[in-house]
Amino acid sequence: MSNHNFFKILRTKLEQKPKSDFDKRFWKRFDEEFGEKKSLIQLVLTPVPVAATILIIGFSAIWVTRDYRGSEDVELASALMNKEEFLDNLEMLRTLDEVAVLASDEDWQLILDEGESPREDQEQS
């Protein structure tokens, strides 16, 4: 009697069979999409080499940058050293600074007195 069921008969008439390579193509697509995930997971599961690589790259970057900045400073200093006037001023400033640091008020007074005395002596004579 089930042979007289309209929907069952219709199913046999309308059912489609996929081509012979259908499954092969599907599993290829499946592997392409979900197979890659596995290799990503594998990468995540082995963090030591990844962390080591990141650390090496990081330190290398810092080292290279530091060398570059150092060489820049050397070049600047070299350019300044070539300026004679600059060096003279630098020497003068350094000398003044030393005097200022080392001389007390009494010392200054003594220096000034000593400086003035011969001139007074010359005027008096």
Next chain:
Amino acid sequence: MVKSEFEVFKKIKKLFAPASVLSSEEGSDTNEALMLKVRDGDQAAFEKLYGKLRKPIMSYVYGFVSNLSVAEEITQEVFLKVYRVRETYAPTAKFSTWLWTITRNAVIDHLRKKHEVLVDDLNYVEQQKQGSSVEQIESELPNSEAMLVANTENISVHDCLKKLSASQRDALQLRIFSDLSYEEIAETLKTTVTSVKTLLFRAKQGMLGCIKKKELIHE
């Protein structure tokens, strides 16, 4: 909650069904059980589901696109999507309803891109027709009509299918290729059970009328 007449039909059918059919339907390998395994990453369970359902899914899709290569492409995309969104599957939802909704959406997306049919055509709700009951829809065909349909060429039956409205075709194909109940078909089509009955009744009448006409011309 009142059980539908179709559910009663299904229960009667089960009483007379062979043991092999029952074991596959009610054993541990139900579609829901398999999908729960797939959700937990069981690829072998996915292979089983794919093996069981790829043919009905492709047949349904073919009914709308009438091109084997396109039907295959959409079918493959449906199964890839099932695996892609496997973690969103909730055990409260019947797997078949979930799968057929994904399939139907894939067909609608394809048709929308091709501008072949308006999506609204598939959401069309037919007026209730008085007297269309499950008994009428599911009743056995008289011997002459059954022989007529069985002997009609597949291509002619497919031509008749294409002459139905999109919503009639949709309901008819879900009834033929899925194991959904009338309530589940209504849920998938986002309409009422009454509308599903009307759609199926009209689809059946339309198909029989078309096949008879074709056979008359053939003679």
